[in-house]
Amino acid sequence: MTATSAKTHDHPGVIAPPPLVFAGSWAAGVLADSYASGWPLPSALPAKVLAVLLGGAGVVFLAGALGLFRKAGTRPEPWQPTTAIVTSGVYRVTRNPMYVGMALVYAALALALGSLIALTLLPAACPRDPSRRHSSGGAIPGAEVRQRVPRLQGSGAALALDREISLEPLAA
Known part of the structure; x- marks a missing residue:
């Protein structure tokens, strides 16, 4: 965790809270399905098991990230300054x-x-790469974080790492 100076302000220009974007997209899809779709997904047990697994993984990602933000003393809201x-x-x-x-819970x-x-x-509902919205000025090593920490990228339901994971600590 790298602290920033009090003068550094990092505002990514988020126009809507990400949970609302995910919820709105999900609600629109479910409502459209209830009115127009003739192609419901199978409601078989494997689909329900997959939904539980995806939802559980999503909760692990969310809880882990929020806990680390709390521990670091920074706010999770992307419209708040990064500290x-x-x-x-x-x-x-x-x-x-x-x-x-959020994407895993949505899919579940x-x-x-x-x-x-x-x-x-x-x-x-998924932003292209939210970490690119943050400035790399001041004490926030935005470009270094993007180079060293992989992002999960996906096509449809398949997610893959964009490169190998480096377990070396970031330079302060």
């Missing part, structure tokens, strides 16, 4: 574990309800 960069715990796997967690809920349209809207 510390967290690079341990789930941040060693992806630089955006809160977004990964869409699967549980059998909403194909909600699943197809998931990529629209």
Whole structure:
């Protein structure tokens, strides 16, 4: 974790809280499915088991990230100034574990309800790379974090790391 100076202000220009973006996209998909879709997902046991596993993984990512933010003394809201960069715990796997967690919970809920349209809207709810919104000026090593911490990238339901994980600590 790297502390920033009091003069450093890092505002990513978020126009809506990310949980509301995910919830709005999910709700639109579920409502569209209830009115228009003739292609509901199968409600078989494997789909329900997958939904539970995805939801559990999402909660782990979210809880781990929020706990680390609390420990670092920084706010999780992306519209608040960044006061510390967290690079341990789930941040060693992806630089955006809160977004990964929200996407996993979203997918789990869409699967549980059998909403194909909600699943197809998931990529629209995911920002391209939220870590690129933060400035790299001042004491915040934005570019270094992007180089050293992998991001999970996906196509549809498949997620993959964009490079190998480096377990070496970031330079202060």
